[in-house]
Amino acid sequence: MxxxxxxxxxxxxxxxxxxxxxxxxxxxxxxxxxxxxxxxxxxxxxxxxxxxxxxxxxxxxTRDDLIQATVDWVSEHLLQRIFGDNDEGDGQPHNRPIFEAISILVDFAVENPELGRIWLFSVMSSDNPGENAFFRRFAQSTRDLAESEHSEEGIDAEALSVVMLAGYFLWPLWVRANSRTTREREAMTRRMRREMLRLMMHGVVRAESFPHLQQLLDDSAPQKSR
Amino acid sequence: MxxxxxxxxxxxxxxxxxxxxxxxxxxxxxxxxxxxxxxxxxxxxxxxxxxxxxxxxxxxxTRDDLIQATVDWVSEHLLQRIFGDNDEGDGQPHNRPIFEAISILVDFAVENPELGRIWLFSVMSSDNPGENAFFRRFAQSTRDLAESEHSEEGIDAEALSVVMLAGYFLWPLWVRANSRTTREREAMTRRMRREMLRLMMHGVVRAESFPHLQQLLDDSAPQKSR
Incomplete structure (x- = not known):
C-alpha cells in the first residue's frame, strides 16, 4: 500500500x-x-x-488547521528552546535556566508579536488550556519551583503561570506601539527581561538561594527617585 | 440654534x-x-x-466606533470604581485600596471576560496605549507606589503594569475554560485575588509596610507540600 x-x-x-x-x-x-x-x-x-x-x-x-498547526509549532519551539536539554529535575536551584528561560521567552515574544499573541489567545480560549504541551510544562516547572525549598510560601503556580505568560506575550504589543527604532525596541526588551527576573526573584523564589542572579539584578537596577 | x-x-x-x-x-x-x-x-x-x-x-x-466606545466605557468604569474616591496621593500606604483594587479588577474581569479581552487587546494594539485613561492612571499609581519608601527597589512600573493588567484580563479565559460550576468559578476568582495580592506583597511592596494585608495572606495560604 x-x-x-x-x-x-x-x-x-x-x-x-x-x-x-x-x-x-x-x-x-x-x-x-x-x-x-x-x-x-x-x-x-x-x-x-x-x-x-x-x-x-x-x-x-482549512485556515483554522493552519492556525492550529502554527500554535503547535510555537509550543514545540518554546518547549525545545526552554526545556529541551534542561530537564534535570533534581530540585536544585539553577541560576542559568531561570534567567535563560526568561530571556528566551521575552526575545521570542518581542521578535514574534503576532505568533505570541495567536498562541496566547488560542491556548487561553481553548476548551482545555492545560493540555497545551508548552503551557503544561511551563506550569509544571513553576509548580516544581513553588514546592521546593527555594521558593516563597503559598504560591498558586497555575495562576502565576497564566499571569507570567500573559505578560510575556502582551508586552511586545506595548513595545511595538512605543518604540520607533531598533535601539528603542532593544531597550524595551532588556527592561522586560529585567522586570520579569525582578518579579521572579522577589515575588517567587527566595533571593538568597540565587545570589548570582540577585547580583545581576542589583547591578542593573535603575536608581529610585525619592 | x-x-x-x-x-x-x-x-x-x-x-x-x-x-x-x-x-x-x-x-x-x-x-x-x-x-x-x-x-x-x-x-x-x-x-x-x-x-x-x-x-x-x-x-x-461604524462597528469600530461602537467597539471603541465600549473600550472607553470599560476604562471609565474601572477608573471610577478603582480610583474614583481614592485619590489621596499622600504617599501613605493604604491597606484597603490595594486589596480593593485587586478585587475590583479580578471580579470585573471574571464577570466580563469578553469586555476585558477587548479592552486589553484594543489598548495594547493601539498606536499609543499610554494614552488610555485607565492604563495611564493604573501605571501612575504603580509608579507612585514604586517610588515610595513602601516598595522594593528597581521596579519598572510600566512593564509591571502591563504584566499585571495582562494577567488580570487573561485569567478569566482560563477560568471559563476550567470551571463548570458557579462554585468552581468563584474558587478560581478567589485564587486569582489571592495570587495577585501575594505577588504584590512579595514582588512589589515591602510586606512590613502592610502588616494587615500580610496577615490576610498568611491566613489564607495553602499548605506547601514538601
Missing part, C-alpha cells in the same frame, strides 16, 4: 511531503507575522511557499 | 439622546459579552436597544 509519505512528486522538483508541510507552515508564520490572522488565506500561503493550492489543501484543510 | 441634544423625539416615546446612546452602548456590551466582536453588528445592537438602525447610526457610524 502506498501511504501519503510515499506519494510520487507532483511538481517539477521531487518533494518530501514532510518538507513541503514545513515550507507551508513557515510561509504561514511569515503571513501571520506581517498581517495577523486576518491576512491569512490558504492560497496566499501556498503561493508564498511555492506550492499549488491543491498541495496546500492536502496538508491543511 | 438647535443642537443635537435638543432634537425633537423621532420615535413613539420622547428620547433623550444621551440616554439613547447609553442604551445602545449597553446593548453592545450585552452582544459583546455573549458573542464577542464577531457577533457584533449595528443592526443587532439597534434591535436589542429598541431603536431603529438610523438612530443607532446617528450615534455610531
Amino acid at each position: 502506498v501511504g501519503p509519505t510515499d506519494a510520487p512528486p507532483s511538481g517539477r522538483r521531487r518533494r518530501n511531503p514532510q518538507a513541503t508541510r514545513e515550507e507551508i507552515l513557515a510561509a504561514a508564520r511569515t503571513v501571520l507575522a506581517s498581517d495577523g490572522p486576518d491576512g491569512l488565506s490558504l492560497s496566499r500561503v501556498a503561493h508564498l511557499a511555492g506550492v499549488n493550492r491543491g498541495t496546500a489543501y492536502q496538508h491543511f484543510e | 438647535v443642537g443635537p441634544t435638543d432634537a425633537p423625539p423621532s420615535g413613539r416615546r420622547r428620547r433623550n439622546p444621551q440616554a439613547t446612546r447609553e442604551e445602545i452602548l449597553a446593548a453592545a456590551r450585552t452582544v459583546l459579552a455573549s458573542d464577542g466582536p464577531d457577533g457584533l453588528s449595528l443592526s443587532r445592537v439597534a434591535h436589542l436597544a429598541g431603536v431603529n438602525r438610523g438612530t443607532a447610526y446617528q450615534h455610531f457610524e
Whole structure:
C-alpha cells in the first residue's frame, strides 16, 4: 500500500511531503507575522511557499488547521528552546535556566508579536488550556519551583503561570506601539527581561538561594527617585 | 440654534439622546459579552436597544466606533470604581485600596471576560496605549507606589503594569475554560485575588509596610507540600 509519505512528486522538483508541510507552515508564520490572522488565506500561503493550492489543501484543510498547526509549532519551539536539554529535575536551584528561560521567552515574544499573541489567545480560549504541551510544562516547572525549598510560601503556580505568560506575550504589543527604532525596541526588551527576573526573584523564589542572579539584578537596577 | 441634544423625539416615546446612546452602548456590551466582536453588528445592537438602525447610526457610524466606545466605557468604569474616591496621593500606604483594587479588577474581569479581552487587546494594539485613561492612571499609581519608601527597589512600573493588567484580563479565559460550576468559578476568582495580592506583597511592596494585608495572606495560604 502506498501511504501519503510515499506519494510520487507532483511538481517539477521531487518533494518530501514532510518538507513541503514545513515550507507551508513557515510561509504561514511569515503571513501571520506581517498581517495577523486576518491576512491569512490558504492560497496566499501556498503561493508564498511555492506550492499549488491543491498541495496546500492536502496538508491543511482549512485556515483554522493552519492556525492550529502554527500554535503547535510555537509550543514545540518554546518547549525545545526552554526545556529541551534542561530537564534535570533534581530540585536544585539553577541560576542559568531561570534567567535563560526568561530571556528566551521575552526575545521570542518581542521578535514574534503576532505568533505570541495567536498562541496566547488560542491556548487561553481553548476548551482545555492545560493540555497545551508548552503551557503544561511551563506550569509544571513553576509548580516544581513553588514546592521546593527555594521558593516563597503559598504560591498558586497555575495562576502565576497564566499571569507570567500573559505578560510575556502582551508586552511586545506595548513595545511595538512605543518604540520607533531598533535601539528603542532593544531597550524595551532588556527592561522586560529585567522586570520579569525582578518579579521572579522577589515575588517567587527566595533571593538568597540565587545570589548570582540577585547580583545581576542589583547591578542593573535603575536608581529610585525619592 | 438647535443642537443635537435638543432634537425633537423621532420615535413613539420622547428620547433623550444621551440616554439613547447609553442604551445602545449597553446593548453592545450585552452582544459583546455573549458573542464577542464577531457577533457584533449595528443592526443587532439597534434591535436589542429598541431603536431603529438610523438612530443607532446617528450615534455610531461604524462597528469600530461602537467597539471603541465600549473600550472607553470599560476604562471609565474601572477608573471610577478603582480610583474614583481614592485619590489621596499622600504617599501613605493604604491597606484597603490595594486589596480593593485587586478585587475590583479580578471580579470585573471574571464577570466580563469578553469586555476585558477587548479592552486589553484594543489598548495594547493601539498606536499609543499610554494614552488610555485607565492604563495611564493604573501605571501612575504603580509608579507612585514604586517610588515610595513602601516598595522594593528597581521596579519598572510600566512593564509591571502591563504584566499585571495582562494577567488580570487573561485569567478569566482560563477560568471559563476550567470551571463548570458557579462554585468552581468563584474558587478560581478567589485564587486569582489571592495570587495577585501575594505577588504584590512579595514582588512589589515591602510586606512590613502592610502588616494587615500580610496577615490576610498568611491566613489564607495553602499548605506547601514538601
